[in-house]
Amino acid sequence: xxxxxQFRLKQRPVGRxxxxxxxxxxxxxxxxxxxxxxxxxxxxxxxxxxxxxxTDMPQYLPPVAIGEVMRGGGVGRVVASRRPxxxxxxxxxxxxxxxxxxxAGAPGELFPPTVIPDGLPxxxxxxxxxxxxxxxxxxFGLTEIGTPKPGETxxxxxxxxxxxxxxGQIAKIRGCRVVGIAGGAAKCAxxxxxxxxxxxxxxxxxxxxxxxxxxxxxxxxxNFENVGGEIMETVxxxxxxxxxxxxxxxxxxxNDVQRPRYDLTPFLMKRIRLQGFIVLDFKDRYAEGSxxxxxxxxxxxxxxxxxxxxxxxxxxxxxxxxxxxGNIGKLLVKL
Ligand SMILES: NC(=O)c1ccc[n+]([C@@H]2O[C@H](COP(=O)([O-])OP(=O)(O)OC[C@H]3O[C@@H](n4cnc5c(N)ncnc54)[C@H](OP(=O)(O)O)[C@@H]3O)[C@@H](O)[C@H]2O)c1
Numbered sequence: 056x057x058x059x060x061q062f063r064l065k066q067r068p069v070g071r072x073x074x075x076x077x078x079x080x081x082x083x084x085x086x087x088x089x090x091x092x093x094x095x096x097x098x099x100x101x102x103x104x105x106x107x108x109x110t111d112m113p114q115y116l117p118p119v120a121i122g123e124v125m126r127g128g129g130v131g132r133v134v135a136s137r138r139p140x141x142x143x144x145x146x147x148x149x150x151x152x153x154x155x156x157x158x159a160g161a162p163g164e165l166f167p168p169t170v171i172p173d174g175l176p177x178x179x180x181x182x183x184x185x186x187x188x189x190x191x192x193x194x195f196g197l198t199e200i201g202t203p204k205p206g207e208t209x210x211x212x213x214x215x216x217x218x219x220x221x222x223g224q225i226a227k228i229r230g231c232r233v234v235g236i237a238g239g240a241a242k243c244a245x246x247x248x249x250x251x252x253x254x255x256x257x258x259x260x261x262x263x264x265x266x267x268x269x270x271x272x273x274x275x276x277x278n279f280e281n282v283g284g285e286i287m288e289t290v291x292x293x294x295x296x297x298x299x300x301x302x303x304x305x306x307x308x309x310n311d312v313q314r315p316r317y318d319l320t321p322f323l324m325k326r327i328r329l330q331g332f333i334v335l336d337f338k339d340r341y342a343e344g345s346x347x348x349x350x351x352x353x354x355x356x357x358x359x360x361x362x363x364x365x366x367x368x369x370x371x372x373x374x375x376x377x378x379x380x381g382n383i384g385k386l387l388v389k390l
Contacts, residue, residue: 059084060367062125062153068109070310071378074371076109077125077153084156091160092136094168096151099367099388100128100183101374106309115333116165125153125370128188130171130179133159146171146179148187153370155390177349184217184385185359186348188334192303193221194344195337197279198229200301200330205230207276210267210293212286214252215242216377217385218303221348222279223252224357231277234270236263236286238380245383250358264289274298283307284315291321302331310378360384 061080068076087093108126111118119126129151133141138160141147149168151157159168177186184190196218203209209226213219214235223246226233235246236256243255254270256263267289274295280287283305294300308315322329337344351357362382364373367390376382 057084058082059154059156061155062367062370064109064119064121064123064125066121067111068106069312072106072109072371072374077371079368085158087135087137087158087160089137091158092133092138092141094131094147094149094151094157094159095134096129096131096155096157096367096390098130098179098183098363099151099153099370099390100188101364101370101377101386101388102128102189103304103306103309103377105374106378112314115335126150127153127370128183129157130183131157131168141168141170146173148183153367155367175349177352180361180363180385180387181352181359183387184361185221185357186345186352187385189217189385190221190348191337191341191344192334193218193225193279194348195334195340196301196303196332197222197225197277199337200332201226201277201279201299203229203231203277206232208232208234208271208273209277209279210234210236210271210275210290211279211281212236212258212290213281213304213306214246214255215383216281217382219279219281220246220250220360220384221357224250224351226277226279227251228351228356232273234267234275236267236282236290242380242383245360249360258286267293277301279303281306288317291327294321294325294327296325298325298327300327300329302329306377361387363387363389365389 062077108119130148133145147168209231211219211222215237223233233252234254235252238259243257246252256266278300281304284307
């Protein structure tokens with residue numbers, strides 16, 4: 056391929072993301088300057104946080120500027136290099152962006168790419184999901200903030216998604232009763248029958264609050280929160296004294312213009328420990344987390360699932376799958 060296609064942010068989306076929010080710009084494949092390397096993107100990771108980066112609300116990284124290549128995680132192969140730490144043929148992961156070719160060492164780079172060791176017995180999609188950033192989010196958020204103990208009840212929302220599916224499986228490994236909240240019968244069957252969750256709550260069913268009550272007879276000790284909104288408030292209503300709530304995400308609100316308001320009284324009355332976190336908080340421990348996740352995967356104790364969409368050109372529309380529930384497990388774009 057001799058052309059580099061790049062999605063550049065044209066305007067800040069209002070509501071759902073649309074193709075019109077981006078310019079698709081074509082330019083020659085870049086040549087590396089001294090200290091740089093050029094990476095051919097193989098897979099892009101689509102994440103709810105992409106939607107947040109498109110806004111200018113206060114957040115944990117700078118918003119993507121208008122005219123800038125859309126930021127996105129990915130895995131790619133080094134095709135040309137003028138730096139000693141990256142050699143041609145290396146498989147790397149990093150913020151490659153929504154483009155065919157990324158330049159490592161370009162001005163404004165937030166994090167340098169990381170080399171993935173050769174010959175790992177794990178397919179690339181799983182290295183991006185269950186054993187990658189979303190798996191690490193599940194691992195550190197649950198074990199370090201949720202601190203689940205054997206016999207406790209753990210509830211996780213967006214339970215059939217990338218983070219949620221791993222949270223539930225780790226909680227099972229830790230000896231907990233695990234209840235997942237997901238949209239629709241197919242996803243509920245996936246988490247109970249394929250992943251081994253103890254119960255599923257279909258939040259799209261009219262009686263979902265009764266389902267939650269029936270599934271949590273002893274209340275809830277850990278709520279791994281991925282969704283926010285009414286689901287979060289209902290789960291908080293069933294949390295126990297001194298329970299814990301890792302606040303990982305609030306996907307139900309990312310397309311909203313108005314920030315939501317919540318009643319914090321239950322946190323006081325029930326002394327619930329609420330802690331927001333970003334996986335980057337644990338970056339010094341990624342190796343430890345990745346090794347543990349990979350060991351579980353290879354031992355058959357952790358199942359990885361991905362939804363793969365073909366073609367860079369479909370990335371903006373594919374992002375909406377996360378908000379429509381169109382994915383099971385990690386959502387990726389294959390280039
Ligand atoms: N803190 C961190 O470092 C960090 C890192 C990664 C991800 N996250 C957060 O973790 C959450 C999950 O991310 P992910 O990458 O694993 O995505 P995901 O769960 O694979 O995909 C998102 C899922 O959310 C569900 N969903 C969407 N809108 C919803 C709504 N209004 N109400 C209820 N469920 C809804 C959909 O499943 P259903 O079909 O079940 O509705 C969808 O499949 C997000 O909030 C994300 O921001 C945080």
